[in-house]
Amino acid sequence: MAEEMLDALDRAGVRLTGPRRKLAALIERREGHFTAADLLKDAGRRRMGIGRATVFRLLELLSEQGLVERIDLPDGTHAYIPCEPTHHHHLVCLNCGATTDVDDCGIEAVTREAARRSGFKIEQHRLELFGRCPDCRSAN
Amino acid sequence: MAEEMLDALDRAGVRLTGPRRKLAALIERREGHFTAADLLKDAGRRRMGIGRATVFRLLELLSEQGLVERIDLPDGTHAYIPCEPTHHHHLVCLNCGATTDVDDCGIEAVTREAARRSGFKIEQHRLELFGRCPDCRSAN
DNA sequence: AGCACATATGATACCGAGTATCAATAATGC
């Protein structure tokens, strides 16, 4: 997955620098969603001497490439999650933070109906689902 | 609508203070979504001497009562919109910021399908629709 | 391999949204 990110960065025409490689590896090791601060802490623990700004810059690049997405948790905080660069939605475990992507299973119809009722022309949508992942469901 | 807010605050058992009344009126006058800073500026322009903290405190109260909701715009900023206290979703005009509420027109089925595919137990969902409102569509 | 150049870096300072604190003030119940 770190490969995937580096490939995407390469394709995007930016440089494959040391900090970027290291951060990609750190993101790979993460499970579930994470914050910029999490990454920074990871980097700090390993004495990687990576600057705050660099972390945000990489997250921005990755998010432009669709490999990472910023989501807003129900508690108001926000986090980043690694994901596929195609259009999709997220399912987030409220317990452990694990995420999976789900693709449009019928939202088209919903947006069409909403457009009809409101007179709006709908151009974008965002659907976020929150719940318990299979592991957390069976864990207690 | 300001009435509605004041009623709700009353029902919630908090005091109907001057600043709260004034802010409710300011919210009523707003069209589309607004930020805490917008309200603060409105209040400042009218020399109402309302503190920053008070604005945030009221927005929090109203949001607890479901009369206001904080949404994240596609451009990453976030804003508040007045709305009905029932479960619903938002349709936001990308041009003028106007919003309307739409109720679940078939999302249940979508979440059920996503749950089936993923094994998650879905407990909450959030759907946001962005587009052009009827006015902005005809305006150009 | 070496070099020039543009791009990326980390430090620092900054910004904007939101929260904590706290003494002063005002809404409510009696």
Next chain:
DNA sequence: GCATTATTGATACTCGGTATCATATGTGCT
């Protein structure tokens, strides 16, 4: 009307993210 208690505004703070800028480092070229 008055005591009580919630609320207020000022101030300082936190936290996520961005701007700046001199220094360092990938990259394309030879």
